[in-house]
Amino acid sequence: MTKQEALFNYTLRLGDTSLILAQRLSEWTGHGPFLEEDLALTNIALDIFGRAKSLLEYAAKVENKGKTEDDLAFFRNDREYFNALITEQPNGDYAKTILRQAFIDCFDLMFYTELSNTKDATLVGISQKSIKEITYHKRHSFSWVKRFGNGTEESLTRLQQGFDELWPFTGELFEMNEVDEVLLKDGLAVDLSRLKAVWEKEIGDLLNESHVQIPESTYIQTGSRKGLHSEHLGYILAEMQSLPRMHPTAKW
Amino acid sequence: MGRVNVEEVFEAKLAKNDFIEPKDWMPENYRKHLIRQISQHAHSEILGMLPEGNWISRAPSLRAKLVLLAKVQDEGGHGLYLYTAAESLGISRDEMLNALLTGKAKYSSIFNYPTLSWADVGAVGWLVDGAAIMNQVMLQRSSYGPYSRAMVRICKEESFHQRQGYEIMTHLSFGTPEQKAMAQDALNRWWFPTLMMFGPPDRESPNSENALKWRIKRETNDQLRQRFVNQTVIQAEYLGLTIPDKGLVWNEAKKAYDFSEPDWAEFKNVIKGNGPCNKERLVSRNKSHKDGEWVRAAAAAYGKKQMEASLAA
Amino acid sequence: MSDSQGPLWEVFVQKKAGQPFVHCGNLHAYDKEMALQNARDLYTRRGEGMALWVVLSDAIVSSSPEDMGSFFEPSNDKIFRHPTFYQIPDGVGHM
Numbered sequence A: 001m002t003k004q005e006a007l008f009n010y011t012l013r014l015g016d017t018s019l020i021l022a023q024r025l026s027e028w029t030g031h032g033p034f035l036e037e038d039l040a041l042t043n044i045a046l047d048i049f050g051r052a053k054s055l056l057e058y059a060a061k062v063e064n065k066g067k068t069e070d071d072l073a074f075f076r077n078d079r080e081y082f083n084a085l086i087t088e089q090p091n092g093d094y095a096k097t098i099l100r101q102a103f104i105d106c107f108d109l110m111f112y113t114e115l116s117n118t119k120d121a122t123l124v125g126i127s128q129k130s131i132k133e134i135t136y137h138k139r140h141s142f143s144w145v146k147r148f149g150n151g152t153e154e155s156l157t158r159l160q161q162g163f164d165e166l167w168p169f170t171g172e173l174f175e176m177n178e179v180d181e182v183l184l185k186d187g188l189a190v191d192l193s194r195l196k197a198v199w200e201k202e203i204g205d206l207l208n209e210s211h212v213q214i215p216e217s218t219y220i221q222t223g224s225r226k227g228l229h230s231e232h233l234g235y236i237l238a239e240m241q242s243l244p245r246m247h248p249t250a251k252w
Numbered sequence B: 001m002g003r004v005n006v007e008e009v010f011e012a013k014l015a016k017n018d019f020i021e022p023k024d025w026m027p028e029n030y031r032k033h034l035i036r037q038i039s040q041h042a043h044s045e046i047l048g049m050l051p052e053g054n055w056i057s058r059a060p061s062l063r064a065k066l067v068l069l070a071k072v073q074d075e076g077g078h079g080l081y082l083y084t085a086a087e088s089l090g091i092s093r094d095e096m097l098n099a100l101l102t103g104k105a106k107y108s109s110i111f112n113y114p115t116l117s118w119a120d121v122g123a124v125g126w127l128v129d130g131a132a133i134m135n136q137v138m139l140q141r142s143s144y145g146p147y148s149r150a151m152v153r154i155c156k157e158e159s160f161h162q163r164q165g166y167e168i169m170t171h172l173s174f175g176t177p178e179q180k181a182m183a184q185d186a187l188n189r190w191w192f193p194t195l196m197m198f199g200p201p202d203r204e205s206p207n208s209e210n211a212l213k214w215r216i217k218r219e220t221n222d223q224l225r226q227r228f229v230n231q232t233v234i235q236a237e238y239l240g241l242t243i244p245d246k247g248l249v250w251n252e253a254k255k256a257y258d259f260s261e262p263d264w265a266e267f268k269n270v271i272k273g274n275g276p277c278n279k280e281r282l283v284s285r286n287k288s289h290k291d292g293e294w295v296r297a298a299a300a301a302y303g304k305k306q307m308e309a310s311l312a313a
Numbered sequence C: 001m002s003d004s005q006g007p008l009w010e011v012f013v014q015k016k017a018g019q020p021f022v023h024c025g026n027l028h029a030y031d032k033e034m035a036l037q038n039a040r041d042l043y044t045r046r047g048e049g050m051a052l053w054v055v056l057s058d059a060i061v062s063s064s065p066e067d068m069g070s071f072f073e074p075s076n077d078k079i080f081r082h083p084t085f086y087q088i089p090d091g092v093g094h095m
Helices: A003-028 A035-063 A069-074 A094-115 A121-149 A153-169 A178-185 A196-209 A232-246 B006-015 B028-053 B062-087 B093-101 B118-139 B145-173 B177-196 B208-213 B221-239 B264-274 B278-291 B293-312 C032-043 C065-075
Strands: B249-251 B256-258 C008-014 C021-028 C051-056
Touching: A003 A035, A003 A069, A003 A094, A003 A178, A003 A232, A003 B062, A035 A069, A035 A121, A035 B062, A035 C021, A035 C032, A069 A232, A069 B062, A094 A121, A094 A153, A094 A196, A121 A153, A121 A196, A121 B293, A121 C032, A153 B293, B028 B062, B028 B093, B028 B118, B028 B208, B028 B278, B062 B093, B062 B145, B062 C021, B093 B278, B118 B145, B118 B177, B118 B221, B145 B177, B145 B221, B177 B221, B177 B264, B221 B256, B264 B278, B278 B293, B293 C032, C008 C032, C021 C032, C021 C051, C032 C051
Parallel strands: none
Antiparallel strands: B249 B256, C008 C021, C008 C051
């Protein structure tokens, strides 16, 4: 694997993760639990779509085949998508959506902070912008997890249920493959193995404060690094890509 | 000390183009009229999130997706500004939401039409927001302070909405033949419903007289409708699209277009609840509200605990 | 007024450091942190501010329209509170 191939795949991984997460979050727009929160979550989706756009723009540039970010978003199949499995999981209720967000915000803040110290100027630039956004996202999602954990019996039950459904997908976030190895040699990627303990500590504290029971050990769902997804991604792409694929020569 | 005649003070303020503020004395009918008008306006913004929201997941480019998402979010924000303006008149948001969810409250009939293609997102921005802006620009000078201030804020934010819609129409109209057909089809379906947005003709508008007297409205439905038509014809011409009205002709004498009246029977029917999407829209709103019930209850319980903890500290 | 949408709050935005906080609107929120976050998401979407205050609407004490005369008119004739009331000779520079 060349460095260019690795960087392309790495940038897709980040771009796809942002894109699919934002696509999921934006399903809430117009359907939030109350008006203020509808707007708040949409703000978060907007930030993450924006990041997806920047990352895919860069991926297209790295690939150097004359494609645009839209070509990459709308004309790749599920096997060519590398978003983390957790992002494509259905939103479920608001507790599950918020908890997924807390898991990812916590990971992303550490990840993009590290990435901002690497050597690729474009990724550093995107990271610096993202850190500020994610700091706020995390404040939002963490405060809601605490509300659910310390709100009513029902909210705690739902939080625990969301946790049980999502927890098996969190391990994959730290998975590394040849892509990471190639880039790490040149200081172009983040060593994910160094993030795991800190993430577990922070999330563990949050969950303790929110009275969520964490199992001793869990089987980890994995596959996205190889483009192997759950059944959900196919539907997301079918919907998201339908219009450009129906009119492949059209400009929008 | 002679008692001030509150009614005279109120009338004097209107005469001087002064604003009426929440704590000022106001006639009960003025208050009622405002509550009805502002809450209907708020409901329209909230319901208006649905037809456009229908296309967020399918927006055909990342840029289009960002813009549409921001726009739908703005509608929610506008609903919120308006709800709080109405709340200053002594009605709670719960009461207003209940009226909406139970189908008692009215909202703009336009949002009961479906968005069938991406071009509809363009047409809604161009025509529906274009029509809404005419109304809203006028309402910035409405006599009730909180309403007027909300409208100033809304107008500032809305300014990109109509442009966004027209930009979509431009891409489609100068795009592939299929795209152009999509744009024409959307114009065909949205033209007359948009004209209905200004409300019934002046000869039949029961609320207009008081609204004008109180400066809650400042122009009549027909005046605004005429202005909208005059402004929109040239925009359609630029796109190479045909406005679906054979009666549309320039009238040199009145320096304005003559145009056919919308089908007022259809208008009344949609208002009554029989539009293509009335039921769906309300079902969707009710579902979101119901799904959010436990979230609000949890937040309220947590907020109460926080408050107690800070009092105990 | 408290309802299932949470209590009402007043939002004040400071546009730039050093400037006064200006009232910009209301929102509903169930606790202080939420009120602050909602204010950020609602009233600073277009870069309108650098700092925020939120306060429960119930905590606001306001004058009423009947107070207008007794509160504010007495200050109208205190023209000696304004610098233009005083005559300063030419040639002593800016004061």
